[in-house]
Amino acid sequence: MVTVDAVGTVLAHNERAGALLMRVRAGVAFGEIAPSWLAEAHRLRVAGDAGEEPPLWAAGWIGGRWVRALAGPDTGGAVTWWLIGDDKPDGATGGLDATTGELNGSGGGPAGPAGERSRTAEELARERARVGLLREVSYELQGAPNVEQCRAAIVRRAALHLADTAVLVSAGDGRTFPVTRCANGKAVTQERIALDPGRVPGLAEALRGLPVVASDWIDPRQLPRWTMPDDSADGATEVGALMVVPLAGHGARTGALILLRHRPATFTAAEESFAALFAARAGAALSLAQIHAHQAQVAAVLTRGLLPPVLGRVHGIDFSGRYRAAGAGERVGGDFYDVYPADTSAAESVAVLGDVCGNGLEAAVVTGAIRTSLRALLPFAADHSRLLTLLNTALLPTHQTPFVTLVLVSARRRGRRVRLRISSAGHPTPLIVRTSGRVEEAPTAGTLIGAVADLEFVTAEVTLRPGETCLLYSDGITEARGGPLGESMFGEDRLRTVLAQCAGTPAEVVTERVQMIAEQWVGEGSHDDMALLAIGAPRNTPSTPVHEKDQRR
Numbered sequence: 001m002v003t004v005d006a007v008g009t010v011l012a013h014n015e016r017a018g019a020l021l022m023r024v025r026a027g028v029a030f031g032e033i034a035p036s037w038l039a040e041a042h043r044l045r046v047a048g049d050a051g052e053e054p055p056l057w058a059a060g061w062i063g064g065r066w067v068r069a070l071a072g073p074d075t076g077g078a079v080t081w082w083l084i085g086d087d088k089p090d091g092a093t094g095g096l097d098a099t100t101g102e103l104n105g106s107g108g109g110p111a112g113p114a115g116e117r118s119r120t121a122e123e124l125a126r127e128r129a130r131v132g133l134l135r136e137v138s139y140e141l142q143g144a145p146n147v148e149q150c151r152a153a154i155v156r157r158a159a160l161h162l163a164d165t166a167v168l169v170s171a172g173d174g175r176t177f178p179v180t181r182c183a184n185g186k187a188v189t190q191e192r193i194a195l196d197p198g199r200v201p202g203l204a205e206a207l208r209g210l211p212v213v214a215s216d217w218i219d220p221r222q223l224p225r226w227t228m229p230d231d232s233a234d235g236a237t238e239v240g241a242l243m244v245v246p247l248a249g250h251g252a253r254t255g256a257l258i259l260l261r262h263r264p265a266t267f268t269a270a271e272e273s274f275a276a277l278f279a280a281r282a283g284a285a286l287s288l289a290q291i292h293a294h295q296a297q298v299a300a301v302l303t304r305g306l307l308p309p310v311l312g313r314v315h316g317i318d319f320s321g322r323y324r325a326a327g328a329g330e331r332v333g334g335d336f337y338d339v340y341p342a343d344t345s346a347a348e349s350v351a352v353l354g355d356v357c358g359n360g361l362e363a364a365v366v367t368g369a370i371r372t373s374l375r376a377l378l379p380f381a382a383d384h385s386r387l388l389t390l391l392n393t394a395l396l397p398t399h400q401t402p403f404v405t406l407v408l409v410s411a412r413r414r415g416r417r418v419r420l421r422i423s424s425a426g427h428p429t430p431l432i433v434r435t436s437g438r439v440e441e442a443p444t445a446g447t448l449i450g451a452v453a454d455l456e457f458v459t460a461e462v463t464l465r466p467g468e469t470c471l472l473y474s475d476g477i478t479e480a481r482g483g484p485l486g487e488s489m490f491g492e493d494r495l496r497t498v499l500a501q502c503a504g505t506p507a508e509v510v511t512e513r514v515q516m517i518a519e520q521w522v523g524e525g526s527h528d529d530m531a532l533l534a535i536g537a538p539r540n541t542p543s544t545p546v547h548e549k550d551q552r553r
Contacts, residue, residue: 001017001080001081001083002017002021002083003078004042004078005076005077005078008029008030008042009027009029010025010028012026013025013026016083020063020065022063030042035060036132036133037058037132037133038058038060038067038069040058041055046077055071056071057069057070058071059125060133061162063160063184064163064164064261065085066085068083068084069081069084070082130277134277134278137157138285141282144285144289150289151168154180155188155257156188158257162259162271162274164260164265165181165182165183165228166182166258167227168181168247168255168257169255169256171254172192177195178191179191179192179226181227195226199224200227200258201219201244203258205246206246206247207246209246210246211246218242220240220241223239223260227258239260239262241261241267242259242260243258243259243267243275245257245278246283247282247286248279248283249283249284249287255283257282308323308337309339311339313538314339314349315341315344315412317411317536317537317538318507318536319339319351319534320506320510321337321339321531321534322511322532323337323530323531323532324519324527326527326529333363334356334357334366334367335356335530336367336371336531337351337353337472337532338351338371338375346412347412348381348382348410348411348421349412350381350408351409351535352374352407353406353473353531353532353533354370354405354427355404355405355427355474355476357404363529370395377390384408384410388408388423388425392449392450395450396450404425405428405449406426406427407423408423408424408425409421409422409423409430416465417463417464417465417466417537418536419462420461420462420470421459421461422442422461423444423446423460425448427448427474428473428478428492430470430471430472431499432469433469433499433500433503433510436503437501438500442460442470443460445457466538467504467536468537469502469505469506469510469535470534470535471514472532472534473532473533474530474532476531477530477532478491480521481526482522482527486523490522495514498514501513507534507536508534511532511533511534518530
């Protein structure tokens with residue numbers, strides 16, 4: 001017996017209720033210690049629809065037992081629930097009638113249509129409770145954000161509704177296996193241990209997705225110690241019944257569920273059938289979580305290869321880059337930049353900033369292919385026109401590749417100055433920031449890559465004095481819409497104004513300032529990919545050259 005007030009607080013309970021509802025005590029919220037079906041029955045009993053008598057009876061699973069709940073007379077808004085446990089196999093007679101609440105005899109129950117209706121109503125209520133539990137479990141497992149939390153939810157639910165202790169052995173590498181354990185009312189533990197599945201009857205078969213023997217054929221005394229939670233007493237000697245159920249996933253084995261009940265206890269045929277249904281839902285959810293985890297891992301590995309490099313000083317030349325993808329939460333897109341340091345300070349280092357048509361992951365994949373092609377064509381970097389023509393020739397046959405605009409720069413330090421050769425292929429013209437605050441365009445132009453066979457390029461030669469910077473940028477900066485009304489483009493004039501304010505500052509400051517102002521301009525509005533690459537002649541003495549392997553994460 002447990003008494004609950006109108007707001008759902010436990011007022012009192014007897015000793016038997018304490019054994020059935022492990023965490024029940026006066027003052028606790030009923031919804032936190034009662035199964036969902038019983039908490040919902042109390043809610044309906046207290047706040048039943050006007051003109052409709054709330055049901056007196058409810059039924060469902062508590063800790064692996066089928067329990068019927070009878071609502072006693074209301075007193076001051078409180079309800080006393082009498083909980084009647086039923087451990088009899090399907091088809092047994094006797095006990096409390098589900099409709100009248102009267103005690104039936106053990107010799108077959110009430111005769112006639114009334115008894116048949118009673119048994120039918122009880123079986124219908126039991127089946128509804130099972131379906132409701134499976135639906136509830138499916139929702140919870142599908143909402144688990146990762147594999148570990150999905151495993152924990154499975155054993156927690158299984159220990160609450162199917163057995164006293166649940167152990168999930170997930171598919172391993174043949175020698176070690178992830179093991180998740182939970183005793184009813186206790187914390188979940190997870191670890192990876194070396195184990196022999198053959199030591200648990202039926203486990204080796206279940207891990208292969210094969211049917212296992214019935215629970216009453218398995219001797220619980222054969223259980224190894226690792227199947228029991230750490231805080232249990234005497235380990236396997238307390239186990240009275242054991243069931244092993246395979247968890248079938250989406251075309252792959254996900255593991256097996258070991259269900260343990262303490263002495264004296266058994267699993268009925270109906271309980272074994274319901275455990276199989278539970279395992280099917282759990283296996284599907286765990287398989288889906290594993291698929292998502294694998295996809296996330298693959299995406300992370302691929303994304304690492306597409307991220308822009310970390311830049312610094314190379315052979316006395318400062319390089320600084322900034323990137324912001326178009327989509328919220330995205331790390332890669334259609335814009336890119338790279339720096340390829342020369343082997344010696346006497347040779348030219350190569351820098352490139354480009355823009356593939358489109359954005360998002362698909363554009364990032366094309367970007368990765370173009371960056372790989374550019375790296376392969378570096379031996380031809382002394383002749384910009386030839387390198388860009390070869391890249392165009394490589395991209396034209398691939399009809400799925402969109403066009404690309406880019407700027408190619410060869411940079412070499414001479415004394416305190418930095419000499420640049422700049423070639424644009426249909427890209428916004430690079431801007432030179434002089435120490436006086438004047439902003440100039442690099443006199444270069446050319447045809448975009450991947451669109452037509454005949455190309456023309458004009459290569460500009462620019463000299464940077466100490467404190468001067470050349471900025472390469474994508475049109476995601478100048479075409480960003482924002483401002484007071486959210487509709488005005490950032491524009492080249494505004495970019496030039498920002499750059500003039502950066503006169504004499506290091507390349508790192510230039511890119512940081514431009515990106516900050518552009519992001520403030522856009523605010524929460526949509527925008528294209530934004531990329532910046534600044535090449536600067538430092539005011540101070542050149543530091544030790546940084547090799548290419550130091551430029552990337």
